[in-house]
Amino acid sequence: MTVQTAEPLAAADVDVDELERRAFAVREHVLAIGAGPIGTHVGGSLSVTDILVALYFDVLRVRPDEPEWVGRDHFVLSKGHASAALYATLAERGFLPINELATYGRSTGRLMAHPTLAVPGVEFATGSLGHGLSLGVGLALAARRAGRPNRVYVVLGDGELQEGSVWEAAMSAAHLGLDNVTAVVDRNRLQINGSTEDRMGLEPLTEKWRSFGWDASVVDGHDLARLVPALRDAPGSGRPSVVLADTVKGRGVRHLENRKQGHFAKLSPTAYERALAALRAAA
Amino acid sequence: MSGALALRPEWEVPSRAPASDRAAYRDTLLELARADRRIWCVDSDTGGLEKQFETELPDQYVDLGIAEANLMSVSAALASTGLLPFVNTMAAFASSRALEQVKVDIAYHRLPVRIVGTHSGFSAAHLGPTHHAQQDLAAMRALPGMTVLTPADAGEAARMVRATAYLPGPVYIRLGRSETDPVYAEDDVEFTIGRAIELRAGADVTIVAAGSYPVLFALEAAERLANTGVDAAVLNMHTVKPLDVNALVRAAETTRGIVTVEDHSALGGLGGAVAEAVATHHPTRVLRVGTTDGFCARPGTHREQLHTGGVSADHVVAAASSLLQPSLTDRPQIPTVHRG
Numbered sequence: 001m002t003v004q005t006a007e008p009l010a011a012a013d014v015d016v017d018e019l020e021r022r023a024f025a026v027r028e029h030v031l032a033i034g035a036g037p038i039g040t041h042v043g044g045s046l047s048v049t050d051i052l053v054a055l056y057f058d059v060l061r062v063r064p065d066e067p068e069w070v071g072r073d074h075f076v077l078s079k080g081h082a083s084a085a086l087y088a089t090l091a092e093r094g095f096l097p098i099n100e101l102a103t104y105g106r107s108t109g110r111l112m113a114h115p116t117l118a119v120p121g122v123e124f125a126t127g128s129l130g131h132g133l134s135l136g137v138g139l140a141l142a143a144r145r146a147g148r149p150n151r152v153y154v155v156l157g158d159g160e161l162q163e164g165s166v167w168e169a170a171m172s173a174a175h176l177g178l179d180n181v182t183a184v185v186d187r188n189r190l191q192i193n194g195s196t197e198d199r200m201g202l203e204p205l206t207e208k209w210r211s212f213g214w215d216a217s218v219v220d221g222h223d224l225a226r227l228v229p230a231l232r233d234a235p236g237s238g239r240p241s242v243v244l245a246d247t248v249k250g251r252g253v254r255h256l257e258n259r260k261q262g263h264f265a266k267l268s269p270t271a272y273e274r275a276l277a278a279l280r281a282a283a
Numbered sequence: 284m285s286g287a288l289a290l291r292p293e294w295e296v297p298s299r300a301p302a303s304d305r306a307a308y309r310d311t312l313l314e315l316a317r318a319d320r321r322i323w324c325v326d327s328d329t330g331g332l333e334k335q336f337e338t339e340l341p342d343q344y345v346d347l348g349i350a351e352a353n354l355m356s357v358s359a360a361l362a363s364t365g366l367l368p369f370v371n372t373m374a375a376f377a378s379s380r381a382l383e384q385v386k387v388d389i390a391y392h393r394l395p396v397r398i399v400g401t402h403s404g405f406s407a408a409h410l411g412p413t414h415h416a417q418q419d420l421a422a423m424r425a426l427p428g429m430t431v432l433t434p435a436d437a438g439e440a441a442r443m444v445r446a447t448a449y450l451p452g453p454v455y456i457r458l459g460r461s462e463t464d465p466v467y468a469e470d471d472v473e474f475t476i477g478r479a480i481e482l483r484a485g486a487d488v489t490i491v492a493a494g495s496y497p498v499l500f501a502l503e504a505a506e507r508l509a510n511t512g513v514d515a516a517v518l519n520m521h522t523v524k525p526l527d528v529n530a531l532v533r534a535a536e537t538t539r540g541i542v543t544v545e546d547h548s549a550l551g552g553l554g555g556a557v558a559e560a561v562a563t564h565h566p567t568r569v570l571r572v573g574t575t576d577g578f579c580a581r582p583g584t585h586r587e588q589l590h591t592g593g594v595s596a597d598h599v600v601a602a603a604s605s606l607l608q609p610s611l612t613d614r615p616q617i618p619t620v621h622r623g
Contacts, residue, residue: 117392123363128387134353135388138360145342146364165384168353176345 029088038105039266078132079157130163159191174213221245355384374400378419404546421551485516504599549573
């Protein structure tokens with residue numbers, strides 16, 4: 001069990017309706033991509049959707065028409081297999097045309113199953129787990145030394161925390177006092193073979209991060225009214241911060257929720273229609 | 284170990300004192316970093332860099348501790364922001380422990396990270412196989428876009444570091460551990476990445492070497508071969524990638540074959556690269572003097588470990604002599620290596 005801490009308060013200025021509308025659109029895109037030629041990692045894309053929407057539509061200082069703007073906040077999707085959710089969020093945010101999402105996995109396009117640099121807004125190609133937090137540390141260190149205000153957000157999967165390099169990165173961020181880097185853990189509690197706690201237990205997770213010198217908070221990763229303030233307020237405490245976002249794998253499509261079988265799926269036309277209907281019914 | 288070791292070369296190098304390529308690298312990096320704030324020294328508890336950099340250029344130095352995977356990824360991110368990090372660890376760790384980070388975060392992103400691997404080959408002889416790097420050239424040169432360099436002496440290391448500072452893309456620089464005899468009598472040597480240096484002209488066979496002991500062995504072997512009437516050319520192939528294919532084609536055209544020498548496995552390193560190149564561009568016989576496919580079983584000096592592993596001036600002489608035998612069907616008569 002994650003040790004419960006005080007939930008961040010909801011902030012009045014969060015436009016929850018707009019964020020939920022975007023999150024719904026992203027989930028629709030994810031299912032369409034899942035019904036495409038190569039399928040996709042549906043479960044982890046649906047669990048991370050609200051986190052990505054909160055970041056891209058509220059928290060991150062980015063310019064879709066100028067992806068390499070020097071003043072931007074950096075974002076690294078360390079769990080690169082959630083590329084469908086990332087591309088969909090970037091498209092909704094205006095980094096790439098929405099109709100380009102239909103080219104996912106097609107050799108005529110640039111949207112590979114793991115993010116690549118060819119996609120506007122993608123700063124690092126990811127996919128091999130355990131790299132992203134180190135990249136975030138490097139970005140944060142460069143900003144800090146240069147006196148630049150850029151903040152860095154890194155989204156990790158929870159199964160990914162089994163990679164030792166994550167903890168090398170965690171140790172170094174705290175040692176260097178990088179409070180401009182924030183890790184967000186998509187804590188959906190499932191990995192390919194089953195429950196994270198059955199396969200390679202992560203708990204007590206909050207204590208692990210704290211013992212590594214991080215500020216740690218736990219938040220409902222689908223409650224945008226609370227998730228947004230938690231992400232907004234994470235940087236600047238004097239220590240690096242981690243937001244442990246409790247999520248549901250497959251979130252939004254009832255028959256895929258909390259099922260390890262939804263980790264990767266190539267949806268048949270029938271399965272796609274069924275998933276879409278479930279998503280709409282739950283909205 | 285087979286037979287007595289010839290620990291003193293018969294061919295004496297010019298009258299300069301032995302020098303350390305690591306020290307030459309450090310001094311050159313300091314000089315470059317003083318002049319350009321973008322040049323950083325990223326350390327991993329390697330010992331010897333912290334004193335000067337931390338004191339003099341603290342904003343351009345960071346020690347990330349004993350964590351090489353993090354080291355490589357952090358350096359990639361630093362480079363992505365416009366910095367020019369020189370990353371320091373042992374060759375063994377750069378090329379095996381942290382290879383995935385080098386592949387994905389540095390090479391795949393074509394970032395200008397300079398990976399400096401010390402204690403390469405058998406230069407950490409006494410530390411044993413955990414610290415030996417007999418596969419680093421093979422691993423690094425298989426990575427797309429990676430420039431792979433191995434200096435023959437301290438002076439060349441300094442020239443190399445200067446030449447890489449503003450090179451686009453990633454670079455791997457392979458350094459040794461202790462002082463070695465200089466190959467060059469002077470520092471005023473032209474150095475261009477990707478262009479081999481002819482140390483000795485010859486008409487019968489071309490010896491292509493990379494790294495300190497290999498180049499010294501090649502020169503010693505050429506001198507001994509000359510005493511038997513064999514005229515051997517010697518090329519210092521300091522750049523293993525991109526390989527100087529033109530120089531190799533000339534060697535294949537003008538001499539009867541090529542002998543490669545390296546402080547690295549005979550599989551996949553300089554010898555592999557040379558064999559691939561001439562097989563494609565101008566087929567000729569290539570004999571590879573590199574270490575045999577095994578781990579060291581006993582303690583020994585750098586030179587002893589190399590000899591045991593199959594790399595010495597004796598091995599080069601034997602390979603060159605074998606190559607010049609009239610029948611192409613003859614097997615190379617390289618001294619047998621016994622292990623364990």
